[in-house]
Amino acid sequence: MDRRRTAARDRRRRLPGIRSGDGEVLTTVADATAADGARAMDAAAAAQPGWAATPARVRSEILRRGWELINERRDDFAMLMTLEMGKPLAESYGEVTYGGEFLRWFAEEGVRINGRYTRSPAGGGRILVTKQPVGPALAITPWNFPLAMGTRKIAPAFAAGCTMVVKPAAETPLTMLLLGQIFAEAGLPPGVLSILPTARAARLTDPLFDDARLRKVTFTGSTAVGKTLLAQSASRVLRTSMELGGNAPFVVFDDADLDCAIDGALAAKMRNIGEACTAANRFHVDNAVRTEFTARLTDRMRALKIGNGLLDGAQVGPLISAKQRESVAELVADAVRKGARITTGGASLPGPGYFYEPTVLADVPPDARILREEVFGPVAAITGFDGEQAGVAAANDTEFGLAAYIYTKDLDRALRVADAIESGMVGVNRGVISDVAAPFGGVKESGLGREAGTEGIEEYLETKYIALP
Numbered sequence: 001m002d003r004r005r006t007a008a009r010d011r012r013r014r015l016p017g018i019r020s021g022d023g024e025v026l027t028t029v030a031d032a033t034a035a036d037g038a039r040a041m042d043a044a045a046a047a048q049p050g051w052a053a054t055p056a057r058v059r060s061e062i063l064r065r066g067w068e069l070i071n072e073r074r075d076d077f078a079m080l081m082t083l084e085m086g087k088p089l090a091e092s093y094g095e096v097t098y099g100g101e102f103l104r105w106f107a108e109e110g111v112r113i114n115g116r117y118t119r120s121p122a123g124g125g126r127i128l129v130t131k132q133p134v135g136p137a138l139a140i141t142p143w144n145f146p147l148a149m150g151t152r153k154i155a156p157a158f159a160a161g162c163t164m165v166v167k168p169a170a171e172t173p174l175t176m177l178l179l180g181q182i183f184a185e186a187g188l189p190p191g192v193l194s195i196l197p198t199a200r201a202a203r204l205t206d207p208l209f210d211d212a213r214l215r216k217v218t219f220t221g222s223t224a225v226g227k228t229l230l231a232q233s234a235s236r237v238l239r240t241s242m243e244l245g246g247n248a249p250f251v252v253f254d255d256a257d258l259d260c261a262i263d264g265a266l267a268a269k270m271r272n273i274g275e276a277c278t279a280a281n282r283f284h285v286d287n288a289v290r291t292e293f294t295a296r297l298t299d300r301m302r303a304l305k306i307g308n309g310l311l312d313g314a315q316v317g318p319l320i321s322a323k324q325r326e327s328v329a330e331l332v333a334d335a336v337r338k339g340a341r342i343t344t345g346g347a348s349l350p351g352p353g354y355f356y357e358p359t360v361l362a363d364v365p366p367d368a369r370i371l372r373e374e375v376f377g378p379v380a381a382i383t384g385f386d387g388e389q390a391g392v393a394a395a396n397d398t399e400f401g402l403a404a405y406i407y408t409k410d411l412d413r414a415l416r417v418a419d420a421i422e423s424g425m426v427g428v429n430r431g432v433i434s435d436v437a438a439p440f441g442g443v444k445e446s447g448l449g450r451e452a453g454t455e456g457i458e459e460y461l462e463t464k465y466i467a468l469p
Contacts, residue, residue, distance in 0.1 A: 241449030
């Protein structure tokens with residue numbers, strides 16, 4: 001009897017879709033249970049053989065049609081992302097373009113999956129190497145890029161011939177559900193994709209990790225959660241790809257073009273309201289140019305227009321939640337207590353919505369938490385250094401290694417420093433580095449595996465060697 005009552009309660013549970021701009025509920029969606037996860041895995045496992053056997057060109061055309069449909073409904077996607085996540089509408093349109101491009105890119109990559117055939121060097125036989133889909137995959141996606149973080153995982157999986165169960169972030173489930181509708185309209189067979197929003201992630205995903213049919217886990221989110229998922233994956237030696245936290249350094253050398261560096265700093269810091277794993281977090285500026293850089297960045301940050309993301313001209317929208325705003329405020333307060341100076345901003349703003357002023361911190365001391373922790377908000381923390389080696393050392397002084405940015409006019413220095421920086425991605429005189437044609441991923445505690453680029457599809461393929469006489 002108790003089990004029946006629990007099941008009935010689970011069927012009635014709903015997950016609210018929250019409007020980030022003012023905290024109101026847009027709608028509600030089903031809050032998936034463990035039983036829903038089991039049914040999704042049943043469907044994925046049943047669909048896997050047929051989907052893997054589907055000609056690559058057919059899978060490619062479904063992805064291509066999905067890309068076309070996203071573009072046809074770009075207004076719907078952009079509006080929905082701004083309502084859910086809070087980013088300005090112009091940035092949401094940018095994500096529609098970026099996120100949709102993963103479908104087009106992997107539609108093209110999916111028909112170029114290659115093996116090889118050679119004679120053994122010893123002359124005793126032949127070597128045939130083929131690639132096969134890994135099998136059913138579980139994707140866990142974050143709230144900050146609700147479309148692109150889904151398509152970056154789904155597209156290569158489908159191109160490789162893998163079925164997938166997706167658990168979107170509880171804060172932004174609606175964009176992913178709309179994407180699921182797009183795939184249905186594009187002709188994706190039943191069972192190939194299941195989308196399960198839930199507010200109780202572990203209750204849904206823990207049984208899936210124990211399911212022998214699951215072959216792959218891909219996750220984008222915090223390093224702490226990523227470590228937990230890696231530990232869970234270890235018991236069954238699941239294939240994993242983890243895109244985890246970042247603490248990106250933005251290094252400005254004494255010979256940098258400051259006009260270019262300031263433009264790049266705004267792009268690297270303020271994209272997505274600073275709520276991006278690639279966002280510049282620590283600004284290490286050569287002391288020869290630090291005063292000027294700080295003054296100019298302060299002026300530019302102060303001039304940014306704050307407002308609801310739906311308003312024309314809004315450049316800085318609300319943060320995702322009250323909790324996130326409190327986290328940003330705590331890091332700023334800690335830095336100030338330890339000696340940092342606020343040159344602009346530094347305060348929460350009245351709602352509705354969880355707004356925080358674009359903020360510049362100067363003279364940030366080495367023991368400030370903001371130099372060690374990912375701020376995930378509109379705060380630039382500036383500290384100085386003297387000489388190239390000190391700049392590289394400052395950049396590498398972190399357990400993370402996702403993205404880094406360097407500014408210099410000297411090509412030799414640029415290549416030398418890019419080699420020396422411990423990061424999976426380095427932007428040279430560029431403040432935006434994400435590209436569907438380039439591998440995305442980090443080193444150290446920023447994760448393992450790569451998404452996008454020609455490397456991205458390999459995460460969903462197994463290599464098989466067949467020995468022939």
